[in-house]
Amino acid sequence: MHKILPELRAQFANHAAVVLSAPPGSGKTTVVPPALLAEPWLAGSTILMLEPRRLAARMAATFMAKQLGEEVGQTVGYRVRFEAKVSKATRVEVVTEGVLTRRMQDDPELTGVGLVIFDEFHERSLQADLALALCLDVMSGLREDLKLLIMSATLDTGAVSTLLNNAPVVMGAGQSYPVGVEYCRAGQLPQPQPQPREIAKQVSATIHRALAEQPGDILAFLPGGAEIRHTQALLNAALPSAEIAIHPLFGDLSLAAQTAAVQPDRQGKRRIILATPIAETSITIEGIHTVVDSGWKRSPQFDPNSGLSRLTTQRISRASATQRTGRAGRLGPGYCYRLWSLGEEHGLKPFDPPEILSADLSQLVLDLARWGIHAPSGLRWLDPPPPGHFAQAQEVLHALGALDQQNRITPLGRKMAELPTHPRLGLMLLGAAKQGASSLACDLAALLGERDIIKGRDRSADIEDRLHALAAFRSDGPAAAKALGADTDGCRRVIQTSRQLWEHLPKPARTKGDAPAKTAAAATAAAATAGELLALAFPDRIGQRRALGQGQYKLTSGRGAVLPAHDRLAAHEYLTVAELDAGRIEGRIFLAAPLSKEALMILFAPRLQREEKVFWEEQSGSVKGQRVVRLEELVLATAPLAKPSAEAVLTALLSGIRTLGLSVLPWSEKATELRARLQCLHLWQPDGGWPDLSEAWLLENLEQWLAPYLSGIRNAEQLKKLDLAAILTALLDWKYQSQLDREAPTHLTVPSGSKVRLHYTPGEPPVLAVRLQEMFGLADTPRICNNAVTVLLHLLSPAQRPMQITQDLRGFWEGAYHEVKKELRGRYPKHHWPDDPWQAQPTRRIKPRK
DNA sequence: CTCTCCCT
Incomplete structure (x- = not known):
């Protein structure tokens, strides 16, 4: 990595922005910032480096400080949520993404900053894309001297270089070990949305192979919890637990379970780690020799029609496959089984689509409105936010009162944007303050902003369960919370977030008697219920029960949503639904609170x-x-x-x-x-x-x-x-x-003198059904409608049976009549059937009158 | 059949 520093310095002497592409393990994160500090163009100013995760920010800053022989917080410091180690002497400040966007909102000029570094930019998080767009905006006016460095492992460097006015691309070399790659499948790509059991079967079969063919520990990548559970069950049934330890690893696990999964086994057993994409970047597991990659991941997809996201199982990108394979080569040569064929690999996308294309944009749109931008076209983007998603976010923000008719930020919207939470929850916090219910609102916003503190598949969607656990934690300690089924680390995180939100609330709002709740009783005796407060944030997600006992609800928008099976929340006629998956037909409710009808009527009275x-x-x-x-x-x-x-x-x-x-x-x-x-x-x-x-x-x-x-x-x-x-x-x-x-007469008079009814059917000729004998002597078929329409004759026997249907009466007398006559004579001998119908007397009687 | 991260 040190080899490319001269080139990097030279490029910065002539360019405002440089792209540095180097694979993971190259050390760019900790080598580059200190190396640039002495550059003349940075004299008197600082470097701001953006990391996608708190842990990464802390570790990078700590490592760099140690290299300089200093404590972190001197020349090199960091600032993440809940924690800052910086001083006046700090010249390299490592921050997480939310911190940077907040900072830019408060100080758009980035006073004192000479260089912004985007680390791990290939992850293309929403916040990083937003921060880059804002930086470019600042550089085009306020700060023409500001420089940018985009660092990335596997990036489509062409696109970002073009966006940065053809910034030079510097390539660095990596230091990882070779990993053998084997493609385990031939044939077609499996169906989209494959069954979890199918994936689990393939992965567990390949793990069996890996155990036989490769030494060391195995890391398998699966899309989510369902596949991990199925795979674990298959392996447990077949493998001796005395020799092999199987660890699931996904974000929803407790900290203790996650720690157990990443540490070497104490008894020296071989480890099999069944992980979600959390093990791709967020968590590093040492000692992995073999990777088994299912090729699938699960990720949220925003649907602007419903305004909701839903989880979908998708093929990973080639970049992601490379990243996963690399996890086997950190300490020595490794091996990777890919559960697809080399042919199929060409069908994979080269890179993961950036988050901005599939995320709920309401927070981003509010941030932009505060910046003075009201349409995607107002800034230069690597990938602009999709117009439909953007418009949907504006609609939501307008309904919440954060934007006016022209989509400009309102004073209320400004207050919402000040709070470090989703705009919906910001509105709830501001509204709760007026009702003296701030502490409950802080807890609710914290619960919704963090991972669920109650784990397990059979958990209820009732948010009151979480509130009770928090109250128990506060009054009686972690054990009491645990007894209620809560994760104690999760409780700590939520309580910390809740406290921070409390401190952000406008001072006059924090009235006496509304301090953070200390006991369960205090929480339930709050001025407003959870359901009422949440209704401020989710007015479009009030659920009304469709039928008793089914757990099915109709939301304000008319969409359907269903509670987990047997959830006791189903006893309530009305719910405020805080978290749900859009689903394919019906949404699935993950978190909700009961709402009384009386409260609903008062709360929504104006609407x-x-x-x-x-x-x-x-x-x-x-x-x-x-x-x-x-x-x-x-x-x-x-x-x-x-x-x-x-x-x-x-x-x-x-x-x-x-x-x-x-x-x-x-x-x-x-x-x-x-x-x-x-x-x-x-x-x-x-x-x-x-x-x-x-x-x-x-x-x-x-x-x-x-x-x-x-x-x-x-x-x-x-x-x-x-x-x-x-x-x-x-x-x-x-x-x-x-x-x-x-x-169109109702009747026609026929030669016998009878008035016979005409039958009309649209689209067909009118029908005159008349006994044959009554028509003797008539040559021309009757016509109606000014002689334009010829009647269809049904010529009947004396017993009203049709003997002939015709529109040509003359032709009938001259031809077919003579055949018909013979038959009639046989059947109706008492009647008169003349040989010459022209001369015969038409009659209704058996025989003509003499 | 609940992805993952993050916030002066």
């Missing part, structure tokens, strides 16, 4: 919508009226409405008819025939001005033709009294009425 709802109730087939109180999609209260307005009744009635269809109306024979005749005329004379009485038109235009007759009607029964024939007739003026009778 309740009161409306009189008049609607068609299918069950009773009638119009019903209700007074409804709603909170967006939640119906909180209903009461019958005695006298709904006539207008509302009509609207509901019409919608009921539309739902049930035209058949709900009393279609008498007369009305049906009239409608058919008019429909036929509409088809035959498209420009004739006839109304279109198709089902679609009638339903569409109920207001026009039916509504005038509906006054006083409220149910299906009353509809039966309508005279539809009269109503349809009223659609025609007198001229059209007589034209109707002329062109």
Whole structure:
């Protein structure tokens, strides 16, 4: 690493920004900052170095101080949450990401800072991307002398170099040992979202191979807790526990369990560590010889439609695979089994997508608003925040009162941004202060900001459980908290965070009698309940129980969410849901608190919508009226409405008819025939001005033709009294009425003198069903509609059986009649079946009158 | 079937 220092110095003499690419283990983090301190351009100013984790910041600063023969806090210091070791003499200050963004908000010029170093920039955390964008903004105006160094292990150096106006890229060499890589699968990439059991099977089989083929300890990378549990169960069933120790390792484990996993085994057993990606960068495990990489990881994906994130199991990137493999080569040559094929590897993304593309952006958007930026385009980004995610965050912040109509920060938003917590929780803290409930609010915000203090799969989502554990910890110590199922290190962290939030609260808000709770009784006797306070932060996540016993809730937005199975929170009709996974169809509730209906009504009083709802109730087939109180999609209260307005009744009635269809109306024979005749005329004379009485038109235009007759009607029964024939007739003026009778008559007079009904079906010729004998002597098929439409004759036997269907009567007499005649003579011998139908007397009788 | 980190 020392070899590249001259080049680094030379590049900084001519450039404002330099990119340093060097693999892990190269020592860049601790070698570079002290080496640059003596550069003339840094005279009188300091270096600020950004680390992604507190532990890394502390360790880097401590190591550098030791190299200089000093205590940390002299020339080299650090500043992380809860802890600062810096002095006036400090020239290298190692900070974590949140500290830097806060500092830039308070001192945008970065007074006294000559160089900002971004370490581990390839991790592309949201905060690091934001800090870089802010630095570039500062450099383009306020601080043209500020310099940047981007340090990274496996970075797409081209993109960042381009962003930094073609900054030079300096390449450093690593010092790690060779690791043999074996691809264990041929064939296709497994399905997206693979089953945990499938992954566990593959990983445990490969661990068996590794035990046989390789010496030393094994580190396996799995996507999450479920796969780790399954793998552990498979291995436990097959391996002798006397020789082999299996350790799960993931962030949700207690500190003690994590420590046990990273330390060498006391009895000298071989270790198998089953880890999430926490072992990729955050936790280093010494003595690993073999890595088994499942190739999967689980990560949150923000969905701007729901405003929620959901966990998805995804393929890792090639960069991540390299990082995982490297974990086997820290102390000596190692070996890595990859559970995919070399061919599949080309399908992997080269790098992990940056967090800014998949995270909830509300905190970032609030920070930017404070900076004066209201759109992604206001800054230069390596990857700009997605516009949809950005807009969703603005919407949330606007609803919380942090942004105004123009998306500028409000005074309230400024106060929220001052608090070291998510804007939602910031709003809760400020609101709670007014109610004298600050201490409870601090505990809630701390609980939600830190890992859950209650572990285990069968934990309840009830946040009160956590509050009780905290209270027990405070009054009776760690053992009391542990007895309630809480993790004591977790409790300590939450209490520390809670205290820090308390100290950040505006002074007048911290009234007497609202000091941090000391006992469980004090916590429960607070001025507001957890559910009420959380409702300030999550007004869009009030849950209303759908049905008793199912644990299913409907949220304010209308989305569904479900409690863990058998959770006793399901006894409550209303919940404030603080943490949930968006899920595929239904969300899953992880943390929530009960909320009384009374409190809900008071809390949301200004936002309740009161409306009189008049609607068609299918069950009773009638119009019903209700007074409804709603909170967006939640119906909180209903009461019958005695006298709904006539207008509302009509609207509901019409919608009921539309739902049930035209058949709900009393279609008498007369009305049906009239409608058919008019429909036929509409088809035959498209420009004739006839109304279109198709089902679609009638339903569409109920207001026009039916509504005038509906006054006083409220149910299906009353509809039966309508005279539809009269109503349809009223659609025609007198001229059209007589034209109707002329062109689509109800009856035709046939040669026998009978008036025979015509049957109309839209789209078909009108049918005249008449006994054959009555038509003797008629040559031309009757026509209607100004002779434009030929009637379809159904010529019947004396017993009304159709003998012939035709539109050509002349042709019938001359041809088919003679065949038909023979048959008729056989069946109806008493009737007269003449050989010459032209001359025969048409008749309704058996024999013609003489 | 609950990823991981972080905050003057």
